[in-house]
Amino acid sequence: MPVDLSSVPGAAGEPQAQYAPPPIVGEGYPLTDRQAELLALAADLGREKFGPRAARYDREASFPFESFEDLRSAGLLGLCVPQRYGGLGADYATYMILDAEIGRHCGATALTWNMHVCPTLWSGTLCDDLDMTVEQRAEHERHRSLHFERIVKEGKVYAQPFSEGGAAAAGKAPFGTLADKVEGGWLLNGRKIFASLSGAADYYGVLCTENKPDRSVRDTLYMAVPSDAPGFSIAGEWDPMGMRGTVSRTLIMKDVFVPDEAQLMPRGLYFQAANRWPHMFTTLSATYMGLAQAAYDFTIRYLRGEVPAAPPVKRRMYPTKQIAVAQMHVQLEQARALFLRTIGEAKIDPSKNERLRAYASHYTVMEYANEIARLAIRTCGGQSILRSLPLERIYRDSRCGALMLPWTAELCLDRIGREALYEYGEADD
């Protein structure tokens, strides 16, 4: 008896539905109403504004100023500023989901937005969890209200320059940038490399060390340095392989005075945060989760002949393509599963397994993003690497994640291996 195929899409020769990319959290993930609303906002901005501009920022190695203007207008510069300071009051998990969505459309916008959001998240909800004296808490309240007001009312942009080219950004040595206490504030001297948003930020959240004898990582300070402070300058070229729109040049500080209220965390608190709130370092992975999804989505569309700027040639019928897509799908879902589980576990004093899982998640997202993009290029073939298409940019951008301190892919493995065999903070045998 003949089977009635009239209700099957495409069976009657009519055009088939085009590939509909899934939400970045996958279907059925339990978002709150507020998260769903914010995610829809990020998706609209990404699709309509950030994505179409991404190629230009990449080609010019120029900062995504227009996209930051859109983030500002949408209130997203204050995403993680607590509501009582006028921000949107979003938590860590909400931020991670939104940044991953933006990363699907423009890696550089997502990564630089991360550098701006971190100071708000760290001096906001993260600091609320830390142990402080009553005096420290009151002082921090005064300081952060100033920083939050700048962001929410004046639309100021913060950056996150830690790296110095030595062992400090990996958490293994005190920062070489030094802060001397002077009347009413601090004098900063030092140099930061790879400072994303260089020339675009209004304030740079600099990690430095209080200059005193026998200084150690416990003496780390976290200061917002204004871009127009005397003695502050930006140097060096920026012409890298990937993430070109981050414009991550070198910052030089020579006797830069910052007032006491420049502190984004009270003295000694950064050390406590880094040890007790390890998920603070996983925020970088969100951008790369988005890039992994983007590489996969491109491949599906390309093999189905649905990429608008490419010829409508179908290549999906070849078993080798199908196997490659299956590999990409498995890696993408592995990365997403770990990512979503980990963002739900971020908190102060996570258990040993939660801490190890955070490293594993970070490692997986950073490595798989590039692996999925690599497979995408091999599978789609030569025409897919033309600069008129986004895949080669996604590939180059995705290469950068595993290199980013403090949790490079190598250092994640170092930490997993050691901390699985020892307890956190335990000395070598």
Ligand SMILES: Cc1cc2nc3c(=O)[nH]c(=O)nc-3n(C[C@H](O)[C@H](O)[C@H](O)COP(=O)(O)OP(=O)(O)OC[C@H]3O[C@@H](n4cnc5c(N)ncnc54)[C@H](O)[C@@H]3O)c2cc1C
């Ligand atoms: C696009 C982009 C944007 C960036 N933006 C910023 C930013 O905004 N702010 C910022 O602070 N940094 C930023 N960085 C810098 C980044 O976090 C790293 O600091 C930088 O990539 C380190 O490069 P390096 O070659 O100097 O690393 P090195 O310190 O020379 O390390 C090389 C490798 O050795 C390993 N390694 C390093 N230290 C140790 C150790 N103690 N033990 C074992 N292994 C170790 C790591 O795996 C590392 O990848 C950015 C980097 C990129 C690529």
